[in-house]
Amino acid sequence: MDYSEAVERISRKFKKSGNEINREKVEVKLRRLIEEFGVQPAEAERSVSNELAKEFNIPPAIPQGSPGSGSASGQKVIADASPGEWITLEGKVVSLAAPASPAIAQSGIVADESGAIRFVVWAKSNAPKVKEGAWYRIESAVVDEYKNIPNLKVHSGTTITEIDKTDPLIPSPALVKDLRPGIGSVRAKVIQEWEVTHDRMLQSGILGDETGTIKFVIWKEQGKEKLTVGAVYSVFYAQVDEFNERLSLNITGATIMQEEGDIATVTGGDAEIRGALVHIAPGSGIIKRCPVEGCNRALSRQNYCPIHEIQPKFLYDLRIKGWLDDGEKTHNLLLKRDVVESLTGINLDQAKEIAENNPLGMDEVFLQMREKVLGRYVTCKGREIENRLLVNSCERMHFESGEHTKILNRAGGAP
Incomplete structure (x- = not known):
């Protein structure tokens, strides 16, 4: 996002009163509010302007007592909350989550027009229960950090009061x-x-x-x-x-x-990796999947789905899970059916015939596929997520013997 226009507007505003702003610091504050706290750009600009007005002893444009004006009570909008502060805010409980610990009475997300923050109500605080969708005034809560994310903590000194407010909150989606x-x-x-x-x-x-x-x-x-x-x-x-x-x-x-509608172009995370397939993991080859619509989980040997239990009318599928070594790093791979068929030359119908007619059954499919690909040099393309490459295409490499010799010499320490 380009912040130059917002910085320029803020600069012009304060030049009228004879004050020069530090453009770099203003951009850092805007970026933090928008990118880290999810504040809408207009609200972030207003918040930074109010902060500068206080710094230059300029009366704020927003009347005292309104949200974000910084009254004596310490009331703030969520976007202005910083770790280490005791604050008062008015916000809507937009979601509640199941407590992760007996020490927690409630947890969820509270939001206002400026942004949202996760909150935790400690059980020993004896605070009243909050309801999803209701607005509250939360006084003297503590802002801290968990995994570098601000959190609002409700303790025994916090006061929670439901307020008569029904304003809808519809945040602007981010990319x-x-x-x-x-x-x-x-x-x-x-x-x-x-x-x-x-x-x-x-x-x-x-x-x-x-x-x-x-x-x-x-x-x-x-x-x-x-x-x-x-x-x-x-x-x-x-x-x-x-x-x-x-x-x-x-x-x-x-x-x-x-x-309704569609998103025509989805991109991101495309990667290309070249190297040798050094391991084909169990669970590769032909597998059985749950036929329940929307499930598609891999079944156990006994046709058991962890959600839908025994599934005698299972569906067959192909996959390969393994490791590819590029000479510097080992990559975790997952190859889907069409990639497996292309790489091994064994299609799903052939694999089914082997599994149903060979004494080793599904194990024979695994063994034949492993024989065809283990140790082979390939180029794999796909999306790398959570340290695993989800492979969209995989082609064999025609490895030059001269290059192979060089690698062996380097491995053996030869000059």
């Missing part, structure tokens, strides 16, 4: 590439659904728009439903987390609305 840790909103398409890796997980996969892709997860809670692959959704007030320098969206408590 996927502009999401930052904290609370964010996005309009995106469900590109892919993954196998769940935890009993409490309802769904995980990939969301994307014209600018990039991001992992999402929905945890099992009453009333939560799975998203449809290929559909477009507006997701409001999702929790944007960061792990190993990768962002992900926890949309369990978010407001989700399916939209």
Whole structure:
């Protein structure tokens, strides 16, 4: 996002009163509010202007007592909240989440016109229960940080009062590439659904728009439903987390609305890796999948789905899970059916015939595929997510013997 126009407007405003601003510092503050806290640009500009007005002892344009004016009570808008502060705010509880610990009475997200912040109500605070969708005045709460994300903590000294307010809050969705840790909103398409890796997980996969892709997860809670692959959704007030320098969206408590239309171009994360396939993992070859619509999970040897139990009318599929070594790093790969067929020369019908008629069954398919690809040099292209390359295409390399000799000499320490 280009902040130069906003910085110029702020500069002109204060030049009229004979004050010069530090443009670099102003841009840093705007960037932090918009990119880290999800504040709308106009609100961020207003907040920075008010802060500069205080610095230059200029009377604020906003009347005292209104949200964001900085009254004696310490009332602030959420965008102005900084870790280490005791603040008072008025906001709407836009979502509630199941407490992660007995020490927590309630947790969720509170929002106002300027942004949103995650809150935690400690059980020992004896605070009144808040309701999703209601507005509250929260006095003397503490702002701290968790995983570098601001959080609002309600303790025994905090006062919570429901207020008579029904203002709707509809945040502007950000582009996927502009999401930052904290609370964010996005309009995106469900590109892919993954196998769940935890009993409490309802769904995980990939969301994307014209600018990039991001992992999402929905945890099992009453009333939560799975998203449809290929559909477009507006997701409001999702929790944007960061792990190993990768962002992900926890949309369990978010407001989700399916939209009409489509997102024509989805990009992001394309990678090309060349090297040798040094390991083909168990679970490769021909597998069985759950036939329940929207599930598609891999079944156990006993045709058992972790969600839908025994599935005698399973569907066959092909995949390869393995490692590719490029000489410097080992990459975790996942090859889908069409890539497996192209690379091994064994299609799904042939694999089914082998599995159903050979004494070793499905194991024979695994062994034949491993024989065809293990140790081969390939070029794989796909999307790298969570340290795994989801391969869209994979071609064999015609490796030059001279290059092979050079590599062996280097490995042996030869000059």
